Amino acid sequence: MSKTGILKTAGGASKPSNKVQFRIPIGLKSTLSDYVKGQDKRLYEETVSLLRDYDVVDDDLLQLLKEVRSVVSILDRRVKFFVHVFLLIPWAHRSGPVVEEYQKFLLDILTAHNYYIDISFEILVKTFRTVDPSASEDDPVPTAHERNVSTNVHKVLRDILRVIPLSSEILVEQCKTQYPYVRRPAREQELYLGNILTIMRYQPSLQLELLGIVISKMILLDVNSPFDEIETMEEEEDEKDVSSTAVDDLDATSTVTSLMGGPLIRRIGGTGMRHPLANTLDRKIVRFLAYTNSVCLKNRPAEEKEEIKRYYVESLEELQPAFLVDPEEMADSNQALTQSEDKVVDWVRCKCLYDDLKDVFSRLVLPTHGSHHVQFLMFYFAAGGIQDSKNQQWVKLASSYVSLLWEKASSPNSAPVERVAALNYLASFLARSKLLPISILKTSLTEMCHWIHSYIGRQEYTESGALTRECENRNHSVFNSACHALFYIIAFRHMFLSKTTQDIQFLQSLNLSRIVTAALNPLKTCPSNIAKRFSSVVASLQLAYCATVMEANARETIPIESNSTTLSTLPVLSSCFPFDRYALTRSDCFISPLFLQYQGSEEKESPDDECASEDEDGDHFLDESPYHVPRRVRDVSMSEVYGTSPGLMDLT
Structure with a gap:
């Protein structure tokens, strides 16, 4: 009688699996x-x-x-x-x-x-x-x-x-x-x-x-994805892509991989990111924003299909196929976002999602230093990313966001660092939101100026009746940040705020001259680029004249005494405007249609304004800035993308 091995069948053929067969437990x-x-x-x-x-x-x-x-x-x-x-x-x-x-x-x-x-x-x-x-x-x-x-x-x-x-x-x-x-x-x-x-x-x-x-x-x-690292990796890839074309007799893929010192992240349609963490963040932001559109829009599939779709992860094509187009084409025409005739928004669900996102923003994003892109999730909602052609309900979201930021900034119960951050967010949003109604902008400027004038009035005299010493400015960080935010908004939005006689009268009612000449001297701690552009704008509109104050500040070299009895000089405050730049390539198609690029003044500068930069509307200013847009991230000239934003920091 022949014996069959445990891994052999009666016919002598081996079983396809190399594992011992599972025996069902009996009883x-x-x-x-x-x-x-x-x-x-x-x-x-x-x-x-x-x-x-x-x-x-x-x-x-x-x-x-x-x-x-x-x-x-x-x-x-x-x-x-x-x-x-x-x-x-x-x-x-x-x-x-x-x-x-x-x-x-x-x-x-x-x-x-x-x-x-x-x-x-x-x-x-x-x-x-x-x-x-x-x-x-x-x-x-x-x-x-x-x-x-x-x-x-x-x-x-x-x-x-x-x-x-x-x-x-x-x-x-x-x-x-x-x-x-x-x-x-x-x-x-x-x-x-x-x-x-x-x-x-x-x-x-x-x-x-x-x-x-x-x-x-x-x-x-x-x-963990700062702009300078993203820029460096993108530019390195540009250079090494060029170098790889000169290498002969090697496979193209292996050549690029060896030059980079590791495997590349393949770019779908040229929209991927070289920086691994930025690439991950970019994909997650696309997924999140596509989900918000799927949730907020009523023109989704039929109800019976919707019941099935609620329990699985949808592809991006199913979530929002309108956004899966070339980012530059999307940026050129806002129709995919705002002009779709069949887009009907479920404002109840949208408001619920917005309220929760606003709460998370207040608790997590606002207090975070060094955040570059996550805040644009809130920008997308408040700037009109979710809207339909039948009504302007999204304006209520924008107004709610502005109110949240101003309440944080003006509340004495909040920490100064949080108030300063709220002012930076507020200024950046008011400047960069492309579809923001001018009425919201004017209301915010009025409230901001009223608070600044009230602060100046309270601080104008000390208890002894003497003027407040200038060295005490370091204790007025919220006031200085509010003034810098005001200067930034006016410098950025002056083309929209000076179209008619009524607009000029509104700007005159802000009494900017009193703010500029205040004893607290907010121009002294203001970043130079913002101060120069604000000075040029208000001088051309005959609202205030900052040249004398800025010249005096430039000559001011007298040190002040600090608590440690050492000598120091009054520092220039670093203003960070969170919505000044967006460097992620995939999700840029959501942000670009809502993002306002800086528009310089068409009027000729006053020859007496010696403090204004001679080439402020040129690319030289951006080349000196640490926040210029990397060539690989945006394949257009930097002046076409962000113009000469007064919020960009000056290295000089």
Whole structure:
């Protein structure tokens, strides 16, 4: 009698798998019962080992699930090791009957033994990071495999939250704990973000907490992607791309890779980023802004399709196909954003999302130093990124954002550093928001000037009646920042504020001359570029004359005494306007149509204004600025993109 090897069939052919076949445990109910009673631990341990060490095919898993569901009542803490191992079996990618049976099992066990919720949510949320092994880094998110997995997981999560509402706190905590590290691949982070946004669809009560998690992780990417690093890497790639063309007899891909010292991030349509963290942030911002449009727009698919789509991660094409065009074409025509006739906004949902985002902005973004791009999520909402052709409801969002910033800036209960940051945000938004109504701009300038004049009136005399010493200016950082914000807005927006006689009369009512000549001397601590351009504008409009004050400030070299009895000079305050620049290439198509470029004055400067820069409207000024736009990021001249913004810092 011939003997057949354990890996041979009767016909002599080898089995395709090199793993030992999984044996379904027999009498699972009796095995668990005996273990609970302390009668037979060996069979229980063998069963756990089989589940842990071997792959289970769909048919075997389906049979196991049915048997385990029949003994849910005894799956208490005494057999928690068995339950943990069973929960770890991959299931979301399997056939429909297995997925359906597993979802029923999960609901049964969590309903009967709610202390398994933590481990269950940990395993479920971890699947949000599961990337399709056959997908490359640049393939669209999600693939069919990733979508199938996310759909199955979200359906069971929705059912658990409906049956056990208090489990939502555990879910939020797991979403925070399982969030990928900032240096993980961009695809993994984008897929995870898409799943978090999907939870917000069917569980709106968690929207605020999940937004906080998402924005905080974006901030980590943002502060670690400074403009100078992005610029350096983009310019290095430009140079080395040119060098690679001179190398012969080498494969093009391997040549570029060797020159860069590592694999390149392939640019889809030339819109990718060389900087790895900036590239990840760019993809996540596109995903987030596309999601906001999908949520806020009413012209989505039919209701029966919408019910299905709520539980899987949508591709960008499904979220908002109108934005998947060339960024420069999008920037040239605002029609895709503002003029679509069939765009109807669900303002109730939009306002809810905006309010939560505004709360997150106040808590996380506003106090953060060194944030470059995340704040543009708020800019997109407040500047008119979500609007339709039938009404101007978005103006209320803009007004609400301006009010928030001014309340922060004018509140004496807020920390000075937070008030200064709010003033910088306010000035930058009022200057850069392209569609902002002039009425909001004038109202903000009026409130700002009223506060400045009141401050000057209170500080004009000390208790002894003497004028306030100039060395005390260092204690008036909020006042100086408010003045700098005012100077910046007027220098930037003077073309819009001086079109008619009524506009000139409005500017005259601001009494800028008193601010310029105040004893606190805000021009002395103002960055030179802002001061020069403001001086030129107000002189040409005959609103105030700053030349004398600026000349006196330039001659002022007398040191002042500090608390440490050493001699020092009054420092020039560094003003950072957060919306002065956007360097991410993919998501730029959302921002460009809303972003106002600086427009210089058409009038000739006064020859008596010696403090004004002779070439202030030229490219030389930008070349000296540390904030100029890298050539690779925007393939246009810098004067065409940002003009000569008075907010740019001067190195001289």
